[in-house]
Amino acid sequence: MSAHKVLRQRLITFPFMLLLAIFLVSLYFMYQRFVVGGMGAVSNLNGGFAWGIWVVYDVVIGTALACGGYALAITVYVMNRGQYHPLMRPAILTSLLGYALGGFGAFFDMGKFWQFYEIFLPWNWNFNSVMLEVGLCVATYILILTIEFAPAFLERIGSKKLLRSLNKVLFLFIALGILLPTMHQSSLGSLLISMGHKVDPLWQTWHFQPLLAILSALIMGFSIVVFEASLTTAGLHQDDENTLLVGLGRIIKWLLVAFVVIRIGVLAGQGKLGLIFAGGSSSLFFIVEMALFILPIFLLMVPGANRNASQLLVAAVCMLFAGAAYRFDAFLITFNPGPGYTYFPSAPEIMITLGIISLEIMLYLFFVKKLPVLHGAKHA
Amino acid sequence: MERRDFLKAALGGSAAAVCSVGMAQARPNLEPAEEAVGMLFDSTLCVGCKACVAKCKEVNSRVPAHSDPDNPWDSARDLSADTFNVIKVYRSGKAVNKDRIKDGFCFEKRSCMHCVDPGCVSACPTTSMRRDPKTGIVTHHPDSCIGCRNCMVACPYNVPQFDYNKVFGSIHKCQMCNQSGVERINNGQMTGCAEVCPTGATLFGSRKALLAEAKRRMTLKSGEVYTYPRGDVSKPDSMHEKTVPNYQKHIWGEKEAGGTNVMHISAIPFDQLGMPPLEERSAASVSETVQHTLYSYLALPAIALAGLTYVVKRNTDHDDDEGGMS
Ligand code: SF4
Ligand code: SF4
Numbered sequence: 001m002s003a004h005k006v007l008r009q010r011l012i013t014f015p016f017m018l019l020l021a022i023f024l025v026s027l028y029f030m031y032q033r034f035v036v037g038g039m040g041a042v043s044n045l046n047g048g049f050a051w052g053i054w055v056v057y058d059v060v061i062g063t064a065l066a067c068g069g070y071a072l073a074i075t076v077y078v079m080n081r082g083q084y085h086p087l088m089r090p091a092i093l094t095s096l097l098g099y100a101l102g103g104f105g106a107f108f109d110m111g112k113f114w115q116f117y118e119i120f121l122p123w124n125w126n127f128n129s130v131m132l133e134v135g136l137c138v139a140t141y142i143l144i145l146t147i148e149f150a151p152a153f154l155e156r157i158g159s160k161k162l163l164r165s166l167n168k169v170l171f172l173f174i175a176l177g178i179l180l181p182t183m184h185q186s187s188l189g190s191l192l193i194s195m196g197h198k199v200d201p202l203w204q205t206w207h208f209q210p211l212l213a214i215l216s217a218l219i220m221g222f223s224i225v226v227f228e229a230s231l232t233t234a235g236l237h238q239d240d241e242n243t244l245l246v247g248l249g250r251i252i253k254w255l256l257v258a259f260v261v262i263r264i265g266v267l268a269g270q271g272k273l274g275l276i277f278a279g280g281s282s283s284l285f286f287i288v289e290m291a292l293f294i295l296p297i298f299l300l301m302v303p304g305a306n307r308n309a310s311q312l313l314v315a316a317v318c319m320l321f322a323g324a325a326y327r328f329d330a331f332l333i334t335f336n337p338g339p340g341y342t343y344f345p346s347a348p349e350i351m352i353t354l355g356i357i358s359l360e361i362m363l364y365l366f367f368v369k370k371l372p373v374l375h376g377a378k379h380a
Numbered sequence: 381m382e383r384r385d386f387l388k389a390a391l392g393g394s395a396a397a398v399c400s401v402g403m404a405q406a407r408p409n410l411e412p413a414e415e416a417v418g419m420l421f422d423s424t425l426c427v428g429c430k431a432c433v434a435k436c437k438e439v440n441s442r443v444p445a446h447s448d449p450d451n452p453w454d455s456a457r458d459l460s461a462d463t464f465n466v467i468k469v470y471r472s473g474k475a476v477n478k479d480r481i482k483d484g485f486c487f488e489k490r491s492c493m494h495c496v497d498p499g500c501v502s503a504c505p506t507t508s509m510r511r512d513p514k515t516g517i518v519t520h521h522p523d524s525c526i527g528c529r530n531c532m533v534a535c536p537y538n539v540p541q542f543d544y545n546k547v548f549g550s551i552h553k554c555q556m557c558n559q560s561g562v563e564r565i566n567n568g569q570m571t572g573c574a575e576v577c578p579t580g581a582t583l584f585g586s587r588k589a590l591l592a593e594a595k596r597r598m599t600l601k602s603g604e605v606y607t608y609p610r611g612d613v614s615k616p617d618s619m620h621e622k623t624v625p626n627y628q629k630h631i632w633g634e635k636e637a638g639g640t641n642v643m644h645i646s647a648i649p650f651d652q653l654g655m656p657p658l659e660e661r662s663a664a665s666v667s668e669t670v671q672h673t674l675y676s677y678l679a680l681p682a683i684a685l686a687g688l689t690y691v692v693k694r695n696t697d698h699d700d701d702e703g704g705m706s
Binding site: 033034035036037038039040041043045046047048050051076077078080082106109110111112113114115116118119121124125126128129130131132133135170171172174175176178179182183186187190191193194195196197198206207209210337338339340341 | 499501522527528533
């Protein structure tokens, strides 16, 4: 039988009620958006800033935060580090939730949501469009994640036969589950290329956008695994998974080094290093962002740091902010469509995003308490 | 083969493929359509009467935009879902000298530039923005549009506009009066704005003829008298004489990001008129080069998937008790 177990704890707790309250408030604004007044009624989107936090947080950053399943799948199934297997199922669950709600965010942001299916009709496809790749690939990946998570559900309802046949072909879905995020996470970076001059020169790296995007997705994916596992250990009284996490810390360190070296190298190659010290707000955001990438390298390099759970957690949080900052800076904060346009998210816009995040956490709590997700046994 | 070697070989192979494919397929800027039609906006001729704005609204059945409740006339400040063409004012200092940089003023038109290599067309996932292969006119087709607004962010000029204040909104932009149901160009007419422009500031014609006219004006000496055409550059409705201003030697849209079919000339530098800082290479051409290099019609992902399946299969078979994700 499975080594995973249902977390036998009460579902309805005070934090859960708080999340529910936030979600209910956001439902009201969703009603405003879909029934009463359109996107304009709840958002500050405009002609120059056509994409606000719904696209940039819910989709661009949200799906990167949901790359835990992807990052671990590479570790376990490509690099063949089977010892990380216990972290796999919770990571798949958070990936599924993150992507599903990212998909919902995209739908929510879709100007012509009642025609969303048009993107699935092959005769409409524009193969030059990065957005086409992102849309189709993310949609497929949500399906793949659902299949990858299905064993937890099948175990719960005790459907042994289905479970066995699914396990036989699961390797195919695992392979797809590694390929698809590689594709669309790099494409999220490629979206920036078509935005041309509107993207600040410090972030407009042209041909290098997909590479930097996939690296940042991996960094965020690994960090979220460390982050979640540490939190689960603390909050849900699970067994100590630190011994596993320290190994992940080592992988992340090299990813970070690669990212920083490539990022700076590209800027040097494109003759833009001077812009870092030009003194404007872009310089400031760039320096803060780079500091968030570089600090964890040092945190992880201190001898013995890998054994220190809290230091690892700090590093993970740093990297989550670093990855998020990289994407926020490029898509929104330093984005400049030209004179006459400014953007700051409205309160309802923020509430809707918070509502989606709340829903995500509530669903996570629901699933780990109702299905065998978390790993049961002690491990080396 | 050892797994490590296999991985190395696979990675090396795909890297080589990326490079070779990249070289073979680097996509240059698109060329202008052979019979491209367009407009030439000469800011020095514009008197700010906004006849073109009114005519545009009539052709496209748009309501006036009131940016000031006390003034009932159309006072659109910028492009919007109700305004596809707008006249903006440049002001500096006392704003008393027309077409002078210092203490000067002038008028500048904003509308779709009908790019030769349009970002909106390249970015649209559902082919809802299309460049006509013959006329080069860029039209929008709402039936397949999902409203992702990538056309808006990928347009260097912020032209496509979404009506955010409707639950069932749509993307709107100038379609050079040639959208189905209007089809002025196909019917041998000119654009509405060029037809009503009293000074010929907005001039209609083929891109070639307009470019030739613009180049001719670049050679004129400030202060001499030139006979300016109105309406269609090849068969003008009428002509009028005017002293030549001090033109900037720059035809906006000849080369910027692959060029545009709607070109501008002016006596004020274009960056001061709010034109974007564009290179000659279009962002669309870079984006498509990268995209087709990485995907090369899905050959590369297919190879990668084959490799991944092989590796994952081997590594899941190692698992003693549990297969896959269980
Ligand atoms: S100006 Fe903008 S909307 Fe018009 S063709 Fe160019 S990219 Fe498309
Ligand atoms: S909003 Fe519509 S026209 Fe614009 S890119 Fe998206 S699908 Fe295409």
